[in-house]
Amino acid sequence: MKRKIGFVYECLLAGLIIFSLSAELPEREDYVLGWFIWGLFAVDYVIRLMLSKNKWGFVKNHPIELLALIPVDQLFRTLRLIRLIRLVRLILVVKRNNSLLDLLIEKYRFDKLFITVIALLFLTAIPMAWIEPSFDSYGDALWWTVVTTTTVGYGDLYPETTVGRLIASVLMFVGIGLIGVVTGTVASLFSNKKTDLPDQLKYVRDK
Amino acid sequence: MKRKIGFVYECLLAGLIIFSLSAELPEREDYVLGWFIWGLFAVDYVIRLMLSKNKWGFVKNHPIELLALIPVDQLFRTLRLIRLIRLVRLILVVKRNNSLLDLLIEKYRFDKLFITVIALLFLTAIPMAWIEPSFDSYGDALWWTVVTTTTVGYGDLYPETTVGRLIASVLMFVGIGLIGVVTGTVASLFSNKKTDLPDQLKYVRDK
Amino acid sequence: MKRKIGFVYECLLAGLIIFSLSAELPEREDYVLGWFIWGLFAVDYVIRLMLSKNKWGFVKNHPIELLALIPVDQLFRTLRLIRLIRLVRLILVVKRNNSLLDLLIEKYRFDKLFITVIALLFLTAIPMAWIEPSFDSYGDALWWTVVTTTTVGYGDLYPETTVGRLIASVLMFVGIGLIGVVTGTVASLFSNKKTDLPDQLKYVRDK
Amino acid sequence: MKRKIGFVYECLLAGLIIFSLSAELPEREDYVLGWFIWGLFAVDYVIRLMLSKNKWGFVKNHPIELLALIPVDQLFRTLRLIRLIRLVRLILVVKRNNSLLDLLIEKYRFDKLFITVIALLFLTAIPMAWIEPSFDSYGDALWWTVVTTTTVGYGDLYPETTVGRLIASVLMFVGIGLIGVVTGTVASLFSNKKTDLPDQLKYVRDK
């Protein structure tokens, strides 16, 4: 099962690389996206630094990551290839946090939930983009599935066809189920002995 | 109590058959609906195939279901009677998953909740369609009850009359209760011993 | 504390009587409201009938309630005084279910939560109706507080002033807390022994 | 860790003082804000009065707070400096309730969650105000982050750029996680022995 999730990740990351290199984002959005990915990377680096026992050893053992912290892409943001730096960062963050993810998967069987929700978001967007007249693109439909599954429901986009509403209803109840699973997991984390958590973090820390 | 739920199912399925054979859906929606039901059926088939110990035996023992996997209705989609194939599939899926549903009902007393929520969605839609000037049809009102109970609330439809708002308030608190029950069940599943789940799945697998 | 809740109820019921006798509802809404209250009363009667051990004894011991089941107000709905019948029914339902409510209050300390949420809904509506230009009446503001606290958020009404948004933010986090308390209570109900529930229902049944 | 939270508080309070003295609120909003802060203070005072064993002693030992209960700022509301009274009240409320907050932090590790959510609300508002054409000010963006994280989603403001939608998606899943943590904490409070709560309140009462 771990391999399958690994595969899903590879696909998502490959998709991100293609999207990142081909997308024609407006300058401001591109700039924000760059800092956003840099922020994710920096937070990941700082958290791992704080969790490690030998802080100086951690800095010495991860020289490339320290280098990657320099926001070089913000300086030359017209260069398209510079975007690859962002992706390398993003991949590093995701790879690192796999250890936390593996923990969630092993202990709480999040694997099927995770794949199901991701798949539902991306798959249901396909027919919705096709049958709904107000959904102009696949990106629109994907945005709508996220807004619906999280039960936020801005109302900027909503289905108007009968079949679209049927699919939307399924997504909404999936959303309630999602909240239930997240809440249930957190609740069982809280009700368990508190001393377990640091032990579990050790597992993350060692990587 | 089981018989009553069985009866509710029969009614829902009968309603679906009548709706499916009489509805004049636009071509695209009809096409998506066909693949949607086929997808439900295929997922159901694959899950049961994976849960069964003797995979080849499973395929041999369910020849009609294998036949029903051929997306024949997508090929001749102008024929109205071909829609019956979809319904046979849908009924098979629902009947099979009754075993999972029975489990939920027996262990977690979901029966009353299930009937109550379904009844509330369909019943409250009746007066709303009648008194709300912006709710054009019963379908509109039913869509609104789903959007409200799941607390998504797009805002494409909302009550404007005093009594409509009163009924809506009741539905919203039912929605919060629904989230609570789903979450509570999931939380108790997580806090119970993990080894129980496969045992419970055996119950589903045997059917 | 029980007395205080009793007092809150008396006030709410008195408010309902005054509202019911003075409100000039359109005919359709009035009609739906009549059936809505009748439905609440009928559901309450049937549930108690089913919970009682001696069914025939229950029917004989509650002759007035059986009489009140006749939908007399639906037949002569132009008469204003006939609305009092609805109120008598509503009061009977609320009084009966006090026994269930007392259970919730004693076991789960819902009393403070209950009063707090009711008070917040009614009190925050006052300044909102006053400072928000798009909130035309107190009824509008009250509708908005319900829509916000349940996190539905249709978007038909939303605050535009700075202070209004500040108050709204408080209400939203109260809403999340409300979901948390409802969910937490249900979760603890599920995680406790299942055999307790019928015992608790006995308490309700005896009344 | 406590010191850091203390520091976050000092910053928030300093920001409030500056905002309160510089903001040019319309008269009505200013009036409502005054009563809102007074209400918080009064509720805080009454709760602590009711929790204290020696009520008369409590009144005598807190003479300044009794003085601050006089709604002097509502009488002379044109004076700008009178707003400082509101702030002194607000600070007193926050300082007092720190004891309750410390309890939450010590027992349930709310510290990181608390700082993370506050930081996310304020930080994500910065790029959103910059890249989203419909977000006119930082205040607008901050209002949008609150509406999104609580999953209310009025739809008065919603992101239209690709990167804005990406950031919004992250916020929504944070919102679901927030609901999960609040619910999980409440659920563990309910599932623990009920007798603990008064003991915990003693801790608050002594201050």
Ligand SMILES: [K+]
């Ligand atoms: K919503």
Ligand SMILES: [K+]
């Ligand atoms: K909404």
